[in-house]
Amino acid sequence: MEGSDRYARKSISLKLDTISRLPDWFFNTVMNRAERLWWEGCRRLIDIFVEFEHGRLQGLTHLSIIGTDSHELMDTRTWVPKRPVFKKLEELHMIGVDCQESCVDELPPGSLFNLKVLKVRYCYKWGNVLLPSTLLQRLPNLEELCCRFMDEIEYVFGYEALSEPKQxxxxxxxxxxxxxxxxxxxxxxxxxxxxxxxxxxxxxxxxxxxxxxxxxxxxxxxxxxxxxxxxxxxxxxxxxxxxxxxxxxxxxxxxxxxxxxxxxxxxxxxxxxxxxxxxxxxxxxxxxxxxxxxxxxxxxxxxxxxQKPHCPIWRRAPIELSSDSFSTRFESDVRSGSSIDLSLVRGGDCGGYV
Structure with a gap:
């Protein structure tokens, strides 16, 4: 399989809050062979790490996660993988994902080792540092970083002398x-x-x-x-x-x-x-x-x-994300290529947002 045909056959588009309840046969015949996954409705970043720990999604190279604006109370468990996760992943795109208790900066060495592109937007409970030094050390191949509308971020990169990247x-x-x-x-x-x-x-x-x-x-x-x-x-x-x-x-x-x-x-x-x-x-x-x-x-x-009056950005109205408009608003911004019905589970282009 070459070119776009290859990606079409190895791409999955999902719209649901969890994938843990999908049947084993679907994981074995479809999910575990996928290289590109578009997941809309994922509530927390930790959920995708849990699936990998259970031996699923091992072949992913491109992952796009679209969260939900639901603020209902959820389990706030703390969980750290015991082995490296997503070693093959090259691109990670996230919008509106709850990152609480995801312990991204505590991932085992080797996790996300091949990651080249990281794009995050409207994610919350991430912390005040976008890339803490411990996480930055685990991303030696990162080439492109994009961060938009993350209200908590005070620093883009963290610093610790013992974790300082050499290159x-x-x-x-x-x-x-x-x-x-x-x-x-x-x-x-x-x-x-x-x-x-x-x-x-x-x-x-x-x-x-x-x-x-x-x-x-x-x-x-x-x-x-x-x-x-x-x-x-x-x-x-x-x-x-x-x-x-x-x-x-x-x-x-x-x-x-x-x-x-x-x-x-x-x-x-x-x-x-x-x-x-x-x-x-x-x-x-x-x-x-x-x-x-x-x-x-x-x-x-x-x-x-x-010739227009200056409008300081700190006085602009915050962006509202209603449940009715969340998916519609970002679908065209995040996806590339032809449109896909996200209510269906089928192959498609899982390109990330610009």
Whole structure:
């Protein structure tokens, strides 16, 4: 089986609150052969780990989990797998999943070892750190991280000296709607995490002060694209200092709705010799010119003002997720390819959300 035909035959789409009651014959003939699973209605992340511990879903490489907005009281058991889980999994997508007692950061070594893509949105009871150091150490092959609208998150990465990653394959980070975020790192940032980063996309986040320390900025040798949008407290891209910062491969820099950016100083202390595009929208304090970045080629400058009143993100109304609209609202956002009737158990495309 090749191409799309191969995936169609090895993909499962489910819409139910639990899969534990499915008959054994279905698991043996269908579920255990699946490589891609789309599960809508899963209430807690721990449930999927339990199924794996019972010898099911061993062949999954792509997993998409859509939770429910039901807040009814459930068993809050604490459970940690005894052996590594989802060693073959390459992509994990989660929306609206209850992560309480899932003990993600306590998974046995080898769990999620091959995970390349992690995308989470509207998940709750996750904790204040998106990737604690113990979990980050278990994801040596992670290439793409996307986190949207997680109200509890204060730090994206955690830090413990004994768990500091020695190398990283992380190339893309997208953060959106993290209203309580204080910093990218909780504590000193291991420089190895940023040496492969190519794309950084941060929108609607209340990050204060500077985005990067000068030490981290010196490690961004592979960074090609930075997009910063609607971060009302962000003052600088790199903290002020005496070190010369060069982003040798940065080609595009997009800045939008950043009212405090360089409000204390108009000096740009970043050199971008490969810069090709500079987009500036509603950044009233940003007065730098193209030449401040010392480009070695012609740069396309797009500097515009929307002429609309600034709306701070912390005053925007929270997003309501009703039981009637939850599935409909996210189905088109999460799925790719042709539409599938999620009320049926059948093959389909289990692509994740963008």
């Amino acid at each position: 990283s394959k992380l190339r893309s980070v997208e953060l959106c709607g993290l209203y309580r975020v204080r910093s990218i790192w909780d504590g000193p940032a291991p420089l190895a995490m940023f040496q492969t980063l190519q794309i950084l996309n941060i929108r609607q986040c209340n990050l204060p002060g500077s985005l990067f320390t000068s030490d981290i900025a010196q490690c961004l040798s592979q960074l090609t694209y930075i997009n910063l949008q609607n971060c009302p407290f962000l003052e600088r891209i790199v903290e002020a200092g005496n070190k010369k910062i060069i982003l040798p491969k940065l080609k595009r820099l997009s800045l939008a709705e950043l009212p405090m950016l360089y409000s204390e100083s108009a000096t740009i202390d970043i050199e971008c010799p490969s810069l090709e595009d500079l987009d500036v929208l509603d950044c009233p304090k940003f007065s730098a010119s193209i030449y401040d970045f010392k480009p070695e080629r012609e740069v396309q400058l797009n500097r515009v003002s929307s």
